[in-house]
Amino acid sequence: MAVTPRGTSPVPPDARPRLTVLSGPSGVGKSTVVAHMRKEHPEVWLSVSATTRTPRPGEKHGVQYFFVTDEEMDKLIANGELLEWAEFAGNRYGTPRAAVLERLEAGEPVLLEIDLQGARLVRESMPDARLVFLAPPSWEELVRRLTGRGTEPPEVIERRLAVAKIELAAESEFDETLVNTSVEDVARELLALMDVV
Numbered sequence: 251m252a253v254t255p256r257g258t259s260p261v262p263p264d265a266r267p268r269l270t271v272l273s274g275p276s277g278v279g280k281s282t283v284v285a286h287m288r289k290e291h292p293e294v295w296l297s298v299s300a301t302t303r304t305p306r307p308g309e310k311h312g313v314q315y316f317f318v319t320d321e322e323m324d325k326l327i328a329n330g331e332l333l334e335w336a337e338f339a340g341n342r343y344g345t346p347r348a349a350v351l352e353r354l355e356a357g358e359p360v361l362l363e364i365d366l367q368g369a370r371l372v373r374e375s376m377p378d379a380r381l382v383f384l385a386p387p388s389w390e391e392l393v394r395r396l397t398g399r400g401t402e403p404p405e406v407i408e409r410r411l412a413v414a415k416i417e418l419a420a421e422s423e424f425d426e427t428l429v430n431t432s433v434e435d436v437a438r439e440l441l442a443l444m445d446v447v
């Protein structure tokens with residue numbers, strides 16, 4: 251007998267919500283928008299990535315990320331446990347595959363918050379995924395947000411801004427663009443795209 255995850259009934263593939271991927275340059279506000287959205291709609295399931303980056307103050311293992319060593323990341327990759335992974339500004343990040351597939355099969359709205367390279371890999375492996383690009387109102391505002399967050403030293407900010415130029419140039423690869431002027435507005439727009447409201 252087939253066992254369904256967490257006692258849920260299997261949902262036929264054509265009745266399942268599409269996987270949604272949210273990408274955009276570092277500091278544009280992806281985590282802020284997603285946290286705001288999930289306060290009112292906790293039914294949106296956000297994948298928790300594995301990363302080799304060190305935790306920022308207040309970040310907890312298993313909440314924002316699974317913080318892993320380089321050796322642990324090597325094993326996750328070698329064992330095929332990641333749906334996608336990428337190196338971003340000196341650290342590696344990856345999406346645990348099993349949990350994502352389990353939630354999709356259960357018919358839940360699933361969201362990945364990942365970088366451009368990861369979004370491209372998801373597009374290859376899951377062509378049905380919806381790719382959403384979060385853009386800043388301006389370059390100056392992006393720099394202000396990333397700097398103002400105060401979580402990275404100047405050299406890391408420079409590195410992330412260099413990557414941001416590449417990411418901004420790839421906007422046309424995405425199915426949708428949302429401009430993060432207002433967190434509330436963008437959260438509402440994202441929920442609508444995901445057919446949650």
Ligand SMILES: Nc1ncnc2c1ncn2[C@@H]1O[C@H](COP(=O)(O)OP(=O)(O)OP(=O)(O)O)[C@@H](O)[C@H]1O
Nearest residue numbers: 275276277278279280281282395399430431432433
């Ligand atoms: N619409 C907005 N207006 C003003 N400030 C914002 C807005 N959205 C987010 N911010 C601020 O911008 C900073 C960066 O936001 P956040 O950490 O969510 O970005 P991110 O895209 O998740 O970054 P990263 O990819 O580096 O994790 C935070 O200080 C946040 O409070």
Ligand SMILES: Nc1nc2c(ncn2[C@@H]2O[C@H](COP(=O)(O)O)[C@@H](O)[C@H]2O)c(=O)[nH]1
Nearest residue numbers: 299303335336338343344345363364365368
């Ligand atoms: N390809 C992937 N990118 C990911 C994943 N988890 C997060 N990210 C992206 O990395 C950068 C930096 O994140 P930060 O928390 O160090 O600021 C950002 O663009 C994230 O969206 C992942 O699993 N795969």
